[in-house]
Amino acid sequence: MPLTAPIRVFQVATGNVGSEMIKRIGAHRDLELIGVHCYSPEKVGRDVGELAGGDAIGVIATGSVDEMIAAAPDVVTFHGVFPDEDLYVQVLEAGIDIVTTADFITGHHRNAHHRHRSGRPITEVIDDACRKGGSTFYGTGMNPGLAQILGIVHTADVAEIENITVTESVDVSCHHSVETWKEVGYGRPVDDPTIPDSLYKYTAVFEDSVRLMADAFDLELDEVAFSYELGACTKDVDLGWYQMPKGSLGANYIKYQGMVAGVPRVETHLEWQMTPHTDPAWDIQGCYITHIKGDPNIYSKHMIFPKPGVRLDDPSDFAAIGMTVTGLPALNAIRSVVAAPPGIVTSADLPLRAFAGRFAT
Known part of the structure; x- marks a missing residue:
């Protein structure tokens, strides 16, 4: 993929991290937000810019995984509080990469404590979906x-x-x-x-x-x-x-x-x-x-310090800092994940550039 081609992103969830990432994707030179999936029915059909607390951006929230797959994004970013393995499998089998901040680093503890409904280890289920679709799965965050x-x-x-x-x-x-x-x-x-x-x-x-x-x-x-x-x-x-x-x-x-x-x-x-x-x-x-x-x-x-003008006595401004440092490691890694081979990858598998931020343009 040429460096000049933006990576088409479909995001899942508009909670604390998700709302902040909608704003950050809009300013990220690598990325183009083409859609957002919401679990709450009252959010479906609304402009996601407004859902994130800002101005309308012309992207309308959906509640359909089929619509998300039909949009043919390069990558899905998942910022739900808890993982959704059923959604992961559908997306990965469709050949779409996933980057998530939801409770996944190596998958070891997911296998131990949150077995897939099929009874199989979750990493096995995800890896099989990756192999079937030729897609890549990566989990990260701040900590x-x-x-x-x-x-x-x-x-x-x-x-x-x-x-x-x-x-x-x-x-x-x-x-x-x-x-x-x-x-x-x-x-x-x-x-x-x-x-x-x-x-x-x-x-x-x-x-x-x-x-x-x-x-x-x-x-x-x-x-x-x-x-x-x-x-x-x-x-x-x-x-x-x-x-x-x-x-x-x-x-x-x-x-x-x-x-x-x-x-x-x-x-x-x-x-x-x-x-x-x-x-x-x-x-x-x-x-x-x-x-x-x-x-x-x-x-x-x-x-981590706020940029000038951010008020730490404002709860929303203070919270946004934590959401930013949680979600940005995922956004900045996307280009490296898209270039990675199919399967589950961890931070130990990715190149140094996966951990690099971006200069303002």
């Missing part, structure tokens, strides 16, 4: 996704790695996804016995992030261990879009540790707070931290 790529790149000048830990230390109240936080357990009493299983089930994609890094290092893991600490709200918290009573889950520290001979070698940590009013509370740094023990030692912070 898991880019955060682990940053960690891998930071080892390029390390002679002997003893341990690598990538930590997300963030206030997650900017991510206005009620469904996500209900599933994770935020707002439930901190002593609710269902919380540990919920935390594991709905963060298990971070196990995949550990496996992705280990794969890049050619490191064979014995297991990926999961552990957690919970922070209970010290008062009733009302965020406007989410409520957490006193004593409910309002923060957590989770570790996914890739173990070799009983020693943690590759780790992803999640230091999250929905509110600072918890016990215990953590020193949230608002960044992504790579810490490498080895020869030499490396410590790096990936810090």
Whole structure:
């Protein structure tokens, strides 16, 4: 595909990430938005620019997968909260590539915890659809996704790695996804016995992030261990879009540790707070931290700041930053995914240019 030819994109979902990506696709020099699929019937038939909170752009939302396939896009971008494997199979078998930010990095945890209705491993179902259609499937995001790529790149000048830990230390109240936080357990009493299983089930994609890094290092893991600490709200918290009573889950520290001979070698940590009013509370740094023990030692912070004019006291502006850094790793990788061979690809398979942004034109 010539570099001058825009890649025709059909997007799925207009939620938090999806709405922001509609705006970003419009400004992306590689891409042309030709359609959007919505799950909510009340959105179908409306201009997607208006659905995203902006002006009309002449693209009308559909609720039909058949219409999406008939439009013959080069790629479908999927930004739903949870994956839709049935849609994936239809699109991939039609020869259309998919790039998603929904809970997929290597597929390991999808196989373990979310078996396909056929009983087959989900990665097998997706890969078969890719082979049938000659299409490519790729999952990414900020974390898991880019955060682990940053960690891998930071080892390029390390002679002997003893341990690598990538930590997300963030206030997650900017991510206005009620469904996500209900599933994770935020707002439930901190002593609710269902919380540990919920935390594991709905963060298990971070196990995949550990496996992705280990794969890049050619490191064979014995297991990926999961552990957690919970922070209970010290008062009733009302965020406007989410409520957490006193004593409910309002923060957590989770570790996914890739173990070799009983020693943690590759780790992803999640230091999250929905509110600072918890016990215990953590020193949230608002960044992504790579810490490498080895020869030499490396410590790096990936810090994200708004451009001038963005008001951090405006909840929508603040939330848009998180949605941008979640979705842009997918958009910027599209040209490399379209050029990749059929099948499931991970970030370890793509060239460096897949992780490059674009200069403004």
